Amino acid sequence: MISMISEMVSVPADRLTLSGDFVVPDASRATVLFVHGVHTSRHNPATQSVAAELHRAGFGTLAMDLFSETEGRRPEAMGERRVDIDMLGRRLIAAVDWLKAQPDTRTLPVILFAAGAEAAAALTAAAALPDEVSAVVSWAGQPELADAVLERIRVPVLFVEGGEDPEDLRSSRRTAERITGPHAVREVPGASHRLQEPGALDRAAAVIEEWFTEVRRPAP
Template identity: 35%
Template structure:
């Protein structure tokens, strides 16, 4: 049993499933803030814990499960299947928002469920962790990286070259890995909203 928070604004223009990063959860202040911004833009969101309560207790000690990208991707696939069969969300186009290691899991899930995945956004993510799945991703993918996060910029450029779908790399000036600098998380959210509305919103 996985726990999540589903937010459905009136007349939603699409649905975004969040894949949080290593050591984080659905209660992450940054992901919750981005989700609120998406809700204001009439995008539904599902913030979900990809580990069970017992697994999180184990991971707090060993830190082994947070880097098990295959396991996290499998949980995202299961969440995707649930959303596609749940009455309130089944007709909404689906996008993934992945942060840190969650970006790798989101891209693998998008490759595994191409019929459902309509867009992917990575914030400060590790898309390189999706490795062999990258060429199979069909969903338009936006990679957002902080300008001061030099090592992750290089990893994102490498992943960008491996993607065969519509793709874009956006660098937020002055932002470090967690986008803690004033205004940088807002800028990342603006880019995510633009991408999701472009690819998820259906014509009237």
């Protein structure tokens, strides 16, 4: 059985306090920061399922909402075109800074993991923190909303899409081509856009773990 620290935490960001669920297995390989706020919360079953798989593989996680409890999921945030990506990016940067200040995670690589519009916030934070963020995973995301920063991203980026959603696969490939750092587009066979099919989340977690092992392997 894996021994781990598990607690609910409060992260100061943008003059607010953001809630998160922090789990750190013994001898963690990295910390995966799951980003929520626009359409889902950190209690999303999909996030919890993927996080559980990553814990078993030796990854720590911080699942957090980028809106505070007093803000809630504000109506003006529900349309992706009106989401303030820069604001979400600032809050995500604060969360990375918080991880780098914690005794159990300060030396660990940080991977940003986000879907939907939050994927654009993750890319924005990665462009601003090339030395603190080790990689980004966009999972059924909308990375095109980070249009202004794509060419500035230097960290490895993985786009994960369902194999049964060719339109999103094409969109992710177009976006990936604009990133000058290492990048890859991986599909989960037999899965739709939100990876809701039985077993799709487990397959997605395996794809992510395999990719991260590849990008962390020293060059020959």
